[in-house]
Amino acid sequence: MIDNINYINNGDNNKIDKIIEVNNLVKKFKNITAVNDISFNVFKNEIFGFLGPNGAGKTTTINIICTLLPPTSGTVRLNNYDVNKDKYKIRNSIGLVFQDPTLDDRLTAMENLNFHALLYDVPFKEIKKRIDEVLEMVDLLKRKKDLVRNFSGGMKRRLEIARGLIHYPKVLFLDEPTIGLDPQTRNRIWEYIIKLKREKDITIFLTTHYMEESEICDRIAIIDEGKIAALNTPENLKKIAGSDIITIISEDNSRLINYLKENFSIATEIHKENEVRFEVKDSSKFIPSFIRHCPVKILSINARKSTLNDVFLNLTGKEIRDENASSKEMMRIHARARMRR
Amino acid sequence: MRKELLGVYTIWLRDIKKFFRDRPRIIGSIAQPALFLFVLGSGLASSFQLFGGGGGQQFLAFMFPGIISMTVLFTAFFSAMSIVWDREFGFLKEVLVSPISRTSIVVGKNLGGSTVAMIQGLIILAFAPIVKININIISILKLVPATFLAAMAVSSFGIALAAKLKSMQAFQVLTNFILMPMxxxxxxxFPLTNAPQWLKFLARINPLSYSVDMLRTIIIGKNITQLHPLNIDILVTLGITAVMSAIGIILFNLQD
Known part of the structure; x- marks a missing residue:
């Protein structure tokens, strides 16, 4: 197993440009520990990602940082404000795009943004200008006066991102920003997020359970069962998994495993679908020498670059999966169905 | 302070805008009371004649303010209860993370729901000529604050309940076991003046009976079904509004 400590890279702690500091955060709900003693920092102007399955504690942590839930213990600071003491100052400095749509679909895009601007006390003279500015950012300026109910899922999500920006927050939180969207729309959302980082002085904190997507982050925390299993840049995390993944199907898998163990000191076992799966530093060098003396007949051999999915599998021993739907989850599914109508 | 007032105004305005955009809801808000008044009301009125009583027309006149009350009460209650849903999956979630105090959110929601309930109640006044009730400008001027006050009482009660509710299922239970009996x-x-003592007692401790009595006295004047003097009705309704609003504000602030 991998020693996790080596893979936690929290950057230089003496750096002054920390925007979020979380220390020994614990959150318990009755007898369930949703967040189990986690610590991490987020730096100004980075895209920081939380990667993990549903129920890992991602949303709970975000809700605590956003002052929607009180921590059971530990300290959380955002922009140097404490979540317990300076709630309203924190609320003023953040924008939040929720997992579930919170737009009023009988109102127009402009009305939705206007309400938000009023709640955040954006100066009256500025509101019109800012609405145009954020709509332009997400390419919705032409739809300004359209009812939100006529928007597609991707447009709604873009509008929510625009709404989260209208009061010029220091940190924008995006909780599963691409959930429920088709792959093409998802890519566009990511393009907007990258553009946002480039053009604005803003820190982006996002969660996702799509492996591919977390690769746009500057740093990723892999979170599972309320703990941070690893925190590093996507490139460094991928190194943890070993560089290449090889899967083999042979006529006699147990002999193959023995052969791998004796000749290459690779410990492996049979995975699902009768595959033998293991990692090597460089598959192009490994495969020729492996094939040359292999005593078993190989039916198929496949080599590929490791992905964050492999990192997750390595660190937690399981694949990112969807949890069973709780009653709240059922309400959420219902809510989404309503929004899509 | 300016900021908080702006927050109250924003939350209020959103409820109003949503109401006027929702055409099916406006139609429903007219159709349902019409159904109660003309189908149920006319049916009941004629059944009294069948059993030997007179006064079918008086019954309709009696029921008319009751239907206005019903509309106001149910609209205000459901609006308050929408908080349960809205807090998890709607606009309210967005409001709760904004820098607006919980007090302003409760006040804004209360005023918004009550205004919509008042408008819906007043729309029904259009049926008055059909049940042969004279509505003059004075009684309308009295009814505007009266329906608003009745709505505020229920709305603040609903908000205080919603603060404690975690799921929509609990809301169904509450509707059946609290709202319907009330x-x-x-x-x-039906008039409570001639009701058995135990019913009368229950009615007396039911805060809604005071708002209904208030609206009825304003609409049809002094009548045999009146339970209390008008000023008592107004005072009790005001008192309930004040107490329930305070509880709602405290509960929401505690949860922050």
């Missing part, structure tokens, strides 16, 4: 015992559908 409605039946409010004197909206």
């Amino acid at each position: 409605f039946f015992l409010s004197g909206a559908l």
Whole structure:
């Protein structure tokens, strides 16, 4: 197993440009520990990602940082404000795009943004200008006066991102920003997020359970069962998994495993679908020498670059999966169905 | 302070805008009371004649303010209860993370829901000529604050309940076990003056009976079904509004 400590890279702690500091955060709900003693920092102007399955504690942590839930213990600071003491100052400095749509679909895009601007006390003279500015950012300026109910899922999500920006927050939180969207729309959302980082002085904190997507982050925390299993840049995390993944199907898998163990000191076992799966530093060098003396007949051999999915599998021993739907989850599914109508 | 007032205004305005955009809801808000008044009301009125009583027309006149009360009460209650849903999956979630105090959110929601309930109640006044009730400009001027006050009482009660509710299922239970009995015992559908003592007692401790009595006295004047003097009705309704609003504000602030 991998020693996790080596893979936690929290950057230089003496750096002054920390925007979020979380220390020994614990959150318990009755007898369930949703967040189990986690610590991490987020730096100004980075895209920081939380990667993990549903129920890992991602949303709970975000809700605590956003002052929607009180921590059971530990300290959380955002922009140097404490979540317990300076709630309203924190609320003023953040924008939040929720997992579930919170737009009023009988109102127009402009009305939705206007309400938000009023709640955040954006100066009256500025509101019109800012609405145009954020709509332009997400390419919705032409739809300004359209009812939100006529928007597609991707447009709604873009509008929510625009709404989260209208009061010029220091940190924008995006909780599963691409959930429920088709792959093409998802890519566009990511393009907007990258553009946002480039053009604005803003820190982006996002969660996702799509492996591919977390690769746009500057740093990723892999979170599972309320703990941070690893925190590093996507490139460094991928190194943890070993560089290449090889899967083999042979006529006699147990002999193959023995052969791998004796000749290459690779410990492996049979995975699902009768595959033998293991990692090597460089598959192009490994495969020729492996094939040359292999005593078993190989039916198929496949080599590929490791992905964050492999990192997750390595660190937690399981694949990112969807949890069973709780009653709240059922309400959420219902809510989404309503929004899509 | 300016900021908080702006927050209250924003939350209020959103409820109003949503109401006027929702055409099916406006139609429903007219159709349902019409159904109660003309189908149920006319049916009941004629059944009294069948059993030997007179006064079918008086019954309709009696029921008319009851139907207005019903509309106001149910609209205000459901609006308050929408908080349960809205807090998890709607606009309210967005409001709760904004820098607006919980007090302003409760006040804004209360005023918004009550305004919509008042408008819906006043729309029904259009049926007055059909049940042969004279509505003059004075009684309308009295009814505007009166329906608003009745709505505020229920709305603040609903908000205080919603603060404690975690799921929509609990809301169904509350509707069946709290709202319906309170409605039946409010004197909206049948007069309580001639009711058995135990019913009368239950009605007296039912805060809704005071709002219904208030609206009825304003609409049809002094009548045999009146339970209390008008000023008592107004004072009790004001008192309930004040107490329930305070509880709602405290509960929401505690949860922050």
